[in-house]
Amino acid sequence: MGPGYWAWVIPLSTGNTSIGLVGHDSHIPFEVVRNLENTLAWMREHEPVLARELEGLRVLDFCCLKNYSHNVARAWSSERWALVGEAGAFVDPLYSPGSDFIAFANSFTEEMIRCDLAGGDLTQRARELSALYRSLVVNSIELYAHAAAVYGHPSALLAKVYWDNFTYWSYPCQLFMQGLYRLSGREMDAMIPIGMRYGQLSNRMQLVLAAWAELAPEPTQKGFRGMPSYPSVLIDAHLALRNRWDTKETLDAMRMRLVQAEEIFGEILLRALDAVGPDRVDALIERLGARSWDDLRIDDDRIEATGTVGLARRRALRPLARDVERSLGQPARQVDAATLGRARGPLVARGIRPHDGEEVVLDPGGPS
Numbered sequence: 001m002g003p004g005y006w007a008w009v010i011p012l013s014t015g016n017t018s019i020g021l022v023g024h025d026s027h028i029p030f031e032v033v034r035n036l037e038n039t040l041a042w043m044r045e046h047e048p049v050l051a052r053e054l055e056g057l058r059v060l061d062f063c064c065l066k067n068y069s070h071n072v073a074r075a076w077s078s079e080r081w082a083l084v085g086e087a088g089a090f091v092d093p094l095y096s097p098g099s100d101f102i103a104f105a106n107s108f109t110e111e112m113i114r115c116d117l118a119g120g121d122l123t124q125r126a127r128e129l130s131a132l133y134r135s136l137v138v139n140s141i142e143l144y145a146h147a148a149a150v151y152g153h154p155s156a157l158l159a160k161v162y163w164d165n166f167t168y169w170s171y172p173c174q175l176f177m178q179g180l181y182r183l184s185g186r187e188m189d190a191m192i193p194i195g196m197r198y199g200q201l202s203n204r205m206q207l208v209l210a211a212w213a214e215l216a217p218e219p220t221q222k223g224f225r226g227m228p229s230y231p232s233v234l235i236d237a238h239l240a241l242r243n244r245w246d247t248k249e250t251l252d253a254m255r256m257r258l259v260q261a262e263e264i265f266g267e268i269l270l271r272a273l274d275a276v277g278p279d280r281v282d283a284l285i286e287r288l289g290a291r292s293w294d295d296l297r298i299d300d301d302r303i304e305a306t307g308t309v310g311l312a313r314r315r316a317l318r319p320l321a322r323d324v325e326r327s328l329g330q331p332a333r334q335v336d337a338a339t340l341g342r343a344r345g346p347l348v349a350r351g352i353r354p355h356d357g358e359e360v361v362l363d364p365g366g367p368s
Helices: 036-046 048-054 098-117 122-145 154-170 172-177 186-215 233-242 247-276 278-288 300-304 310-316 319-328 337-347
Strands: 005-011 017-023
Touching: 017 036, 036 048, 098 122, 098 172, 122 186, 154 172, 154 186, 154 233, 154 247, 154 319, 172 233, 172 247, 186 247, 186 278, 233 247, 233 319, 247 278, 247 319, 247 337, 278 337, 300 337
Parallel strands: none
Antiparallel strands: 005 017
């Protein structure tokens, strides 16, 4: 893995091995890897260890696809057709979400069949399910569209994995596991604002991570950081997928995780501001267009905790802030509290203290 690309090595049940290279056009133009010879030459330069392992092995097949991430205009129709699998949308192979989207598409198709057999309104169901599917695909594609620089930046990538997992387990996975795609009309309308806020935060986060990686480059080095650690809000969110909730309980759980997501967003933004250093804080804010956000959860107590260390820091930080720090490591501490406070000023939700009446409990059970 490096700036603009990553490679996979997957042992197959046949005894063969799949080697894949996923690259952004900005870093690996299509002409550079359009055939086997060019691809191997590129690997010898950028991934020499992997290239050496491939020397002398027989290549059984080669395929190169351009612009493979794509959405669909409609995936279901009142005329009783559906687009699923490779005929439908495709996101990106990084987190291997293909099977998840196949599950979404097949389950949505089953819902269309159920609606038809019950004499329901196929036109409305097709419209609702297509819109829901497209929104899931669009927000998923955004996870990768801006990630070129992040792939070559260990700290930003670690934060990305933390964020992407948390939000995925908190909204799309619960939507599927609790069967909320079966909702229709006003019941589905109640879910839409929650999904829109998750999508808004996640899309912003990808911009934060990309700007962090580009404004504060970081050399790669040997190391390992396991994630999630225990205890962790990531483990809580994942274990909660075992629960079986009704619609109200599920929406309540999604909202509770959304409060957590907003606080986690603030923590990672503070980490990015600290990493770029005091001279580039304003540049990062301007690059993000963040002065128009005015809805973040970063309170005064959190800013004041910036310079603390040891036990004093543990006591000053809220549980989620400690969770982020435990998972991502200590921040650089290059930027003082006054500078962070000035940068944060216009970005927070106005007229409320961010955490009033919204205590977050790290609990793998039901909604807190």
